[in-house]
Amino acid sequence: MNTMNLTLKIWRQPNAKAKGEMKSYKISGINDHMSFLEMLDVLNEDLQKKNEDPVVFDHDCREGICGSCSLVINGRPHGPQQTTTCQLHMRSFKDGDTIYIEPWRAKAFPVIKDLMVDRSAFDRIQHSGGYVSVNTGSAQDANNLPIGKEIADEAFNSATCIGCGACVAACKNASAMLFVSAKISQLAMLPQGQAERKKRAESMVAQMDAEGFGACTNTGACSAECPKEISMANIAMMNREYLGAKLTSEAV
Amino acid sequence: MSLTGLFLVSFLLVHLSGNFLLYRSDNGDAFNLYSHFMSTNGVIRVLEIGLLAGFLIHIFTAYILTQRNKAARPIQYAVSASNAKVTWFSRNMGLSGSIVLVFLIIHLINFYFPFHYGYDTYVDIEGTSYKDMYTLVATVFKNEWWYSILYILAMVLLSFHLQHGFASAFQTLGLEHKKYTPIIKGLGTLISVLVPLGFATMPVYFLFFN
Ligand code: HEM
Ligand code: FES
Numbered sequence: 001m002n003t004m005n006l007t008l009k010i011w012r013q014p015n016a017k018a019k020g021e022m023k024s025y026k027i028s029g030i031n032d033h034m035s036f037l038e039m040l041d042v043l044n045e046d047l048q049k050k051n052e053d054p055v056v057f058d059h060d061c062r063e064g065i066c067g068s069c070s071l072v073i074n075g076r077p078h079g080p081q082q083t084t085t086c087q088l089h090m091r092s093f094k095d096g097d098t099i100y101i102e103p104w105r106a107k108a109f110p111v112i113k114d115l116m117v118d119r120s121a122f123d124r125i126q127h128s129g130g131y132v133s134v135n136t137g138s139a140q141d142a143n144n145l146p147i148g149k150e151i152a153d154e155a156f157n158s159a160t161c162i163g164c165g166a167c168v169a170a171c172k173n174a175s176a177m178l179f180v181s182a183k184i185s186q187l188a189m190l191p192q193g194q195a196e197r198k199k200r201a202e203s204m205v206a207q208m209d210a211e212g213f214g215a216c217t218n219t220g221a222c223s224a225e226c227p228k229e230i231s232m233a234n235i236a237m238m239n240r241e242y243l244g245a246k247l248t249s250e251a252v
Numbered sequence: 253m254s255l256t257g258l259f260l261v262s263f264l265l266v267h268l269s270g271n272f273l274l275y276r277s278d279n280g281d282a283f284n285l286y287s288h289f290m291s292t293n294g295v296i297r298v299l300e301i302g303l304l305a306g307f308l309i310h311i312f313t314a315y316i317l318t319q320r321n322k323a324a325r326p327i328q329y330a331v332s333a334s335n336a337k338v339t340w341f342s343r344n345m346g347l348s349g350s351i352v353l354v355f356l357i358i359h360l361i362n363f364y365f366p367f368h369y370g371y372d373t374y375v376d377i378e379g380t381s382y383k384d385m386y387t388l389v390a391t392v393f394k395n396e397w398w399y400s401i402l403y404i405l406a407m408v409l410l411s412f413h414l415q416h417g418f419a420s421a422f423q424t425l426g427l428e429h430k431k432y433t434p435i436i437k438g439l440g441t442l443i444s445v446l447v448p449l450g451f452a453t454m455p456v457y458f459l460f461f462n
Contacts, residue, residue, distance in 0.1 A: 009330070022330055075333030100331040107324050170334040172343055173321035214324030215317055217345065218420040224337035233428050240426030 002032045004095035008043065010055055011102045013111050016118075020111065022100070032091040036079060037062060037069060039090055057115040062086040064227065067162030070169070071115055072102040077166035077225045084164065084227045104165050106174035108211040121211040122163050122179060128207035129200035130183040132192045151189050158186035160228045167222035167230075173214030178222035180208045181238035182230045188241050198245035205242050253317060254421035256310035261418060261443065263303055268450045275457070280386025281377050287385040291367050311353065318346050341416040348413040355406030362392055362399065393458035400455035407448035414444035 005028040013020025027043050034042070037059050044054035060068035064087040073079035079088045093099065101115060109117040147155075159182075167178035184201055187193030193200070216235055223232045270290065273283040290296050335343060367383060375384040393400050418440035422428070427436070 011330075072329060072331075075329060075331035076336075077334065102329055102331070105325050105327055105329055107326050172325075172334075174324035175321070212324060214321035216424075217317070217321070217342065218416070218423045219338045219342040221334045221338045225334055232423065236423050236426050236428030238426075239424060240428075243426060 007098040009100045034090045036088040056113040067164035077169040104169040125207045129203040155189040158182045170221040170225035175216045176213040177216040181234035185234045185237045198249040201241040201245040254424040257421045259306045283386045284382045341412045348409040351409045393455045403455045407452040411448040
């Protein structure tokens with residue numbers, strides 16, 4: 001086990017309206033087996049002992065499945081590894097490093113406090129069509145609804161999106177297309193999703209635009225930073241779904 | 253963006269193949285006949301309006317897109333490093349496009365407007381008199397060497413623009429497939445290298461070999 005001393009430059013912003021700034025903190029004796037969030041817990045205990053306001057950051061499961069943890073670390077969403085921040089370990093850093101920690105930056109993700117942003121824009125996009133509204137009843141026979149292995153795999157890959165928002169944070173246009181496309185594609189590929197397929201593509205894209213996200217210019221930064229490795233093929237599929245729906249749906 | 257972009261690529265291919273007539277060793281006759289046809293034929297004149305519209309729509313949508321995307325991130329990162337796996341070309345489409353635009357305007361002033369207004373050096377080809385565009389091209393490239401340099405530079409940036417733009421247009425249109433996407437990407441690289449290179453040979457030829 002190694003211990004390290006670090007300098008942290010952290011975005012501090014008391015509330016949504018206040019003007020924030022980067023503040024510097026020294027922290028010592030960090031164990032390299034700690035996760036990044038545990039390192040921040042240590043910092044917050046120090047701050048509390050000194051009667052200072054602890055740094056607010058999002059987290060929940062701490063096992064890489066809920067998508068709560070965020071943080072742009074040294075300019076990359078979730079830091080130097082392609083994983084979630086809770087799964088990032090301090091061994092990815094060296095003794096004496098300076099680490100910059102900032103919130104997701106997007107107009108559609110306003111800062112609530114410090115490093116915590118409001119990601120309810122994603123919820124509203126989901127509410128606008130990211131579901132199947134028919135009641136599915138009790139479990140059917142496994143092979144009642146045959147789905148090809150490749151399609152099932154692809155739909156599953158899309159479904160692994162945890163809605164963390166790293167795609168938005170990484171994109172130079174703060175575009176949410178990777179997230180929205182994963183949600184649209186997942187259901188477009190499965191038989192259960194067919195009934196609302198066109199309506200879903202139209203309303204989810206409309207909600208995405210209304211939230212103020214940017215538009216995709218296909219740089220691929222989103223996919224490169226996505227902890228679940230959602231592929232850009234989803235975005236092409238969403239474009240296809242959307243263009244097709246716009247051309248053929250009954251909604252005028 | 254994608255539709256106008258691909259339309260402009262089709263223009264580049266036609267324009268390039270026409271310009272290759274400069275290399276016929278016939279004192280420029282073929283090129284002059286071609287210029288005359290392109291500038292007077294009714295169908296071409298109509299297509300020209302379409303081309304102008306194509307450029308204007310492409311530039312206008314590029315402007316709207318850029319404004320919208322800037323507005324989507326009002327506060328910038330203090331440190332930004334999400335570019336490691338992203339090409340420079342894809343992040344700088346506005347820059348490469350704008351330099352191509354500046355070049356286009358100078359290009360029109362040099363070659364397009366003279367044909368229609370002002371320039372009046374004629375040659376005789378088989379008993380008919382035509383505007384001598386060949387000599388105009390040759391003298392511009394030779395005497396105004398700074399223009400040749402700008403021309404070559406603009407071709408480098410056009411290459412950068414297409415390096416991302418060509419394949420990107422297909423992705424935007426949803427045309428993505430395991431079988432065809434690698435072909436489209438290969439074709440994009442090929443076009444983005446060969447087309448600007450083809451154009452760039454012309455100033456080089458007139459500067460050094462003519
Ligand atoms: C011969 C000239 C040009 C050609 C052949 C061309 C071609 C293309 C193509 C194929 C795309 C990709 C479309 C997509 O991804 O949907 C594109 C995008 C773009 N073009 Fe052009 N273009 C030309 C001139 C210009 C000019 C003059 C400007 C600007 C003033 C410009 C600005 C842009 C911008 C900002 C984008 C892209 C957005 C992005 O994907 O990042 N282009 N262009
Ligand atoms: S805290 Fe749940 S994914 Fe990191």
